[in-house]
Amino acid sequence: MEKTNPFSPTFPVNPDYFANRNEILTSFNTALKRSVKSALPTPDNIAILGDWGIGKTSVLKKFESMMLKIKKDECFSVIVELGPTTCRSFPAFSKNIIEDIDTKFTVTAPLISKIRRELKDWRLKTIGWAETSAERKIRSETPTFTLKQGLIELWGILEKSGVETAIIMLDDIHYLAEKYPDGLYDLRGIFQGLPKYGCNYMLCVTGAKGLFTAIRELAEPLSRFFNIKYTLQPFTLEETKEVIEGPLQKAKINLKLDEDAITEIYNLTAG
Numbered sequence: 001m002e003k004t005n006p007f008s009p010t011f012p013v014n015p016d017y018f019a020n021r022n023e024i025l026t027s028f029n030t031a032l033k034r035s036v037k038s039a040l041p042t043p044d045n046i047a048i049l050g051d052w053g054i055g056k057t058s059v060l061k062k063f064e065s066m067m068l069k070i071k072k073d074e075c076f077s078v079i080v081e082l083g084p085t086t087c088r089s090f091p092a093f094s095k096n097i098i099e100d101i102d103t104k105f106t107v108t109a110p111l112i113s114k115i116r117r118e119l120k121d122w123r124l125k126t127i128g129w130a131e132t133s134a135e136r137k138i139r140s141e142t143p144t145f146t147l148k149q150g151l152i153e154l155w156g157i158l159e160k161s162g163v164e165t166a167i168i169m170l171d172d173i174h175y176l177a178e179k180y181p182d183g184l185y186d187l188r189g190i191f192q193g194l195p196k197y198g199c200n201y202m203l204c205v206t207g208a209k210g211l212f213t214a215i216r217e218l219a220e221p222l223s224r225f226f227n228i229k230y231t232l233q234p235f236t237l238e239e240t241k242e243v244i245e246g247p248l249q250k251a252k253i254n255l256k257l258d259e260d261a262i263t264e265i266y267n268l269t270a271g
Helices: 022-034 056-074 090-104 109-127 133-138 143-160 174-179 182-197 216-225 237-250 259-269
Strands: 045-049 075-081 165-171 201-207 228-231
Touching: 022 045, 022 056, 022 228, 045 056, 056 075, 056 165, 056 201, 075 090, 090 109, 090 143, 090 165, 090 182, 109 143, 143 165, 143 182, 174 182, 182 201, 182 216, 237 259
Parallel strands: 045 201, 045 228, 075 165, 165 201
Antiparallel strands: none
8 A cells, every 4th residue: 555745845735734833823722712702702813923834824724724633523614725816906916805704615524514504604795795786885885894794794694603702824024014914903903802792803914024124104003903923933853853763654655865965855855
């Protein structure tokens, strides 16, 4: 039987083979358990920063896997992939979030049948494709209102299906900071306002290392909003050994690397 290669330089790490970053995972585990349903939720917001290729998306994938194991049928998550085009304006940014929520969400199998159809209808209504001209006159045209109202209505769908915690993960949020810096203020305002409607959304973002310092006036408010923050650093030699040997063992690949080989890999990859 052919063995699965647990290493890929072009894709995020399979959560089953994820190794190290224990402090980050412990913080997420605590935040997830603390994120309980209440009349006025107080969810944590998490920022994972670091250089390109250091493993930020892999951390989000691991979060998603952990969430399913801990919360099971009581959770909903989505990883929204951002880029220069989708962050050129707040309307484009909002539309991308709404579309990815509908098409890339992760839940347990029993929940899929409960929410699949309703999510499709929700997306069409929120983006506006299914609205009549009369409905368009009633609804506000501001993109921040559209996204906020859409998330409130989404929570109604999730809550009646038994979901207690929803996690929206925005990958590469620095593109929004570069293309439309005020969008970060808008995003913060939306998620700060959602709990008063009973919505229990955790917001997780990844971004470039200097995200909170590149735009000085954003640094303090964003740092307060994202109350859990980590900057990923390159692995030490010992950590490099762990991320090599751990996945090999989990994949049941009988391959033993000596210390010289591990040191060479560490030197070539700079951790």
